Amino acid sequence: MLPVTVASGREKGDGVGADAYAVGVDFGTLSGRAVVVRVADGAELGSAVHEYAHGVIEERLPGGGPRLPPDWALQSPEDWRDVLRTAVPEALDAAGVDPADVVGIGTDFTACTVLPAAADGTPLCERHPDRPHAWPKLWKHHAAQPHADRINALAAERGEPWLARYGGKISSEWEWAKGLQVLEEDPETYAAAERWIEAADWIVWQLTGTESRNVCTAGYKGIHQDGSYPSAEFAAALNPGFAGFTGKLGHDLAPLGGRAGRLSAEAAGWTGLPEGVAVAVGNVDAHVTAAAADAVRPGRMVAIMGTSTCHVMASDRLAEVPGMCGVVRDGIVPGLWGYEAGQSGVGDIFGWFAETSVPASYAREADARGMSAHEYLTSLAERQNVGEHGLVALDWHNGNRSVLVDHDLSGVLVGQTLATRPEDVYRALIEATAFGARTIVETFEASGVPVEEFVVAGGLLGNRFLMQVYADVLRRPLSAIGSGQGPALGAAIHAAVAAGAHPDITAAAAAMGKRIPDAFVPDPARADAYDRLYAEYRRLHDHFADGAVLHRLRAIRNEAAR
Ligand SMILES: Nc1ncnc2c1ncn2[C@@H]1O[C@H](COP(=O)(O)OP(=O)(O)O)[C@@H](O)[C@H]1O
Numbered sequence: 001m002l003p004v005t006v007a008s009g010r011e012k013g014d015g016v017g018a019d020a021y022a023v024g025v026d027f028g029t030l031s032g033r034a035v036v037v038r039v040a041d042g043a044e045l046g047s048a049v050h051e052y053a054h055g056v057i058e059e060r061l062p063g064g065g066p067r068l069p070p071d072w073a074l075q076s077p078e079d080w081r082d083v084l085r086t087a088v089p090e091a092l093d094a095a096g097v098d099p100a101d102v103v104g105i106g107t108d109f110t111a112c113t114v115l116p117a118a119a120d121g122t123p124l125c126e127r128h129p130d131r132p133h134a135w136p137k138l139w140k141h142h143a144a145q146p147h148a149d150r151i152n153a154l155a156a157e158r159g160e161p162w163l164a165r166y167g168g169k170i171s172s173e174w175e176w177a178k179g180l181q182v183l184e185e186d187p188e189t190y191a192a193a194e195r196w197i198e199a200a201d202w203i204v205w206q207l208t209g210t211e212s213r214n215v216c217t218a219g220y221k222g223i224h225q226d227g228s229y230p231s232a233e234f235a236a237a238l239n240p241g242f243a244g245f246t247g248k249l250g251h252d253l254a255p256l257g258g259r260a261g262r263l264s265a266e267a268a269g270w271t272g273l274p275e276g277v278a279v280a281v282g283n284v285d286a287h288v289t290a291a292a293a294d295a296v297r298p299g300r301m302v303a304i305m306g307t308s309t310c311h312v313m314a315s316d317r318l319a320e321v322p323g324m325c326g327v328v329r330d331g332i333v334p335g336l337w338g339y340e341a342g343q344s345g346v347g348d349i350f351g352w353f354a355e356t357s358v359p360a361s362y363a364r365e366a367d368a369r370g371m372s373a374h375e376y377l378t379s380l381a382e383r384q385n386v387g388e389h390g391l392v393a394l395d396w397h398n399g400n401r402s403v404l405v406d407h408d409l410s411g412v413l414v415g416q417t418l419a420t421r422p423e424d425v426y427r428a429l430i431e432a433t434a435f436g437a438r439t440i441v442e443t444f445e446a447s448g449v450p451v452e453e454f455v456v457a458g459g460l461l462g463n464r465f466l467m468q469v470y471a472d473v474l475r476r477p478l479s480a481i482g483s484g485q486g487p488a489l490g491a492a493i494h495a496a497v498a499a500g501a502h503p504d505i506t507a508a509a510a511a512m513g514k515r516i517p518d519a520f521v522p523d524p525a526r527a528d529a530y531d532r533l534y535a536e537y538r539r540l541h542d543h544f545a546d547g548a549v550l551h552r553l554r555a556i557r558n559e560a561a562r
């Protein structure tokens with residue numbers, strides 16, 4: 001790896017005036033969004049979104065070829081570059097800000113979205129577009145579950161000390177499982193991959209021209225703990241050809257809020273920003289949002305609720321929380337432990353239902369009222385009393401990230417009768433995700449990590465009924481982020497720190513972040529009624545947790561698809 005120089009915000013003193021701006025760019029699952037933010041107070045002056053031309057590649061590669069196997073999810077690096085070329089200049093235009101007043105740019109990415117690259121950063125899919133394994137694997141590529149299972153079994157057998165930092169299980173979404181899958185299914189691509197790099201770091205490489213690796217993705221997704229990755233012996237025991245895997249990863253890890261480098265001439269040409277402005281160290285969409293919600297202090301759990309939900313929380317204590325995604329020192333903010341847990345499917349589950357299960361009469365009615373399917377179903381669902389639909393669902397349609405860590409689990413719905421209507425199911429699915437969130441919060445608290453405040457962020461904040469369900473199910477007031485673009489604002493906050501405009505992330509979050517306390521308050525009667533349904537959810541959860549039925553069904557499906 002190339003040598004990396006990373007300065008913290010404190011050390012640079014770039015000199016930042018009152019009218020200085022930072023640009024944050026959020027690379028999501030379907031689109032990238034840029035926002036221009038005033039560094040003094042976090043005012044958002046302009047933003048722009050660029051939808052990825054290829055979206056999520058799940059069926060076939062962009063050039064055609066055979067159908068991809070089940071559970072694959074790929075992306076195109078050119079789509080990501082297009083965000084820099086279009087959304088950033090459009091956001092600058094919308095903001096009416098002189099680019100010369102921009103002091104820094106920061107980015108955040110979905111994770112673990114990871115790609116094989118050459119030593120100069122060229123994605124292998126740009127050399128071998130016909131090889132599926134040469135393409136970036138999106139976070140929700142779940143086809144490496146058998147590899148994750150082997151990693152977990154071996155780590156448990158060898159008593160690997162790092163396993164407890166991941167709640168006892170490594171996810172199939174992460175770097176090791178996905179890397180092992182490439183080795184075993186396409187050894188040539190594995191051998192050609194001089195780098196196995198998170199898109200979070202790759203995009204920073206595009207901006208600066210220099211490779212850097214961030215402490216956040218290395219810790220949560222790369223199993224980097226206490227200064228090292230799992231040993232070469234461990235990797236070799238998985239597969240002798242895997243022994244050198246960590247040689248493809250990064251070893252000099254850059255701290256969050258640091259400056260990864262300066263904007264290259266080429267990236268200045270793409271973005272319209274001045275060459276040489278500070279570029280922040282790469283980061284993850286969920287983790288930057290904690291700064292945007294001014295929630296980087298211990299005990300504030302931020303739920304970033306969109307396609308999936310991530311729960312992130314800084315804490316001054318280290319504990320083993322079963323089924324959490326990970327705890328990483330400095331993983332959200334330097335100096336504290338950063339916890340992450342998550343639900344792999346949330347908005348995605350509602351989206352699946354709205355797309356596949358709404359009758360034509362509902363679609364017509366929604367159209368007539370100028371509502372989306374989500375809005376129409378919500379308007380019907382919110383009229384019901386708690387429990388009136390007689391249903392309970394398990395929110396595992398995209399697997400279970402916490403607390404079971406098993407992506408071969410699938411969704412369950414019980415209690416249907418001939419009177420069950422679409423809005424009943426839609427409501428039961430919303431409730432199921434809220435019960436999943438409660439399971440996570442209770443697991444943290446039972447493990448000695450108190451959740452003092454629950455802060456909601458992300459696109460689902462737009463559904464107020466859904467938020468009220470969460471407040472009722474969690475039996476606690478919810479704070480809400482005061483921005484519609486949390487990750488992009490968070491990335492801009494990191495850019496401001498990297499540019500020296502604020503001394504550190506905590507100070508920048510206090511100045512630029514936005515949090516509204518008690519935005520949703522629980523109703524005691526509904527909360528009591530939900531306690532009964534939650535008890536049923538937990539019974540169903542424990543019944544299906546071992547995967548006996550659900551794994552068999554998946555095996556039958558996979559066999560039939562082959
Ligand atoms: N009114 C709504 N109620 C519930 N879910 C919605 C609604 N509108 C969109 N969604 C779901 O929200 C998700 C998009 O959330 P968003 O935060 O914008 O995306 P991302 O997580 O990719 O950043 C989609 O999965 C979609 O199905």
Ligand SMILES: O=C(CO)[C@H](O)[C@H](O)COP(=O)(O)O
Pocket residue numbers: 028029109110111112139284285286305306307308309310342
């Ligand atoms: O795993 C994650 C972060 O660690 C996120 O779930 C992943 O990045 C996708 O997020 P989104 O729901 O915003 O698309």
